[in-house]
Amino acid sequence: MKKGIHPDNYRPVVFKDMSNDDMFISRSTIAAKDTIEIDGVTYPLVKLEITSSSHPFFTGKQKLVDTAGRVDKFMSRYGKHMQNKK
Structure with a gap:
């Protein structure tokens, strides 16, 4: 390691997850x-x-957040096309 480029003031700090x-x-x-x-x-x-x-990656719990009905909007637009192809 190069000398003089790293800080000297390391100290214990508490990190709190607010969620x-x-x-x-x-x-x-x-x-x-x-x-x-x-x-x-x-x-x-x-x-x-x-x-x-x-974080969902580390906990294994996934949340589906549907803001403003985006999934419903997608299905209404493209759902008919997918059914016609089958």
Whole structure:
């Protein structure tokens, strides 16, 4: 590794998944505005929308999100064509 190009201020930081309230502690240099106390120790807190504990790829749980009826719209347009080909 080259000397002088990596930061020296690594410290323990809590990362919190806001979708399922899962937390883990890792070393990081990220700037955090919030803090949290765990086992009597105060850590910087970084709030995340999604982590490996809530991501469908890692959990195996898939969600089908149908926004504005896109699936129905597709079936109404192309469903007849697919039936005619059979």
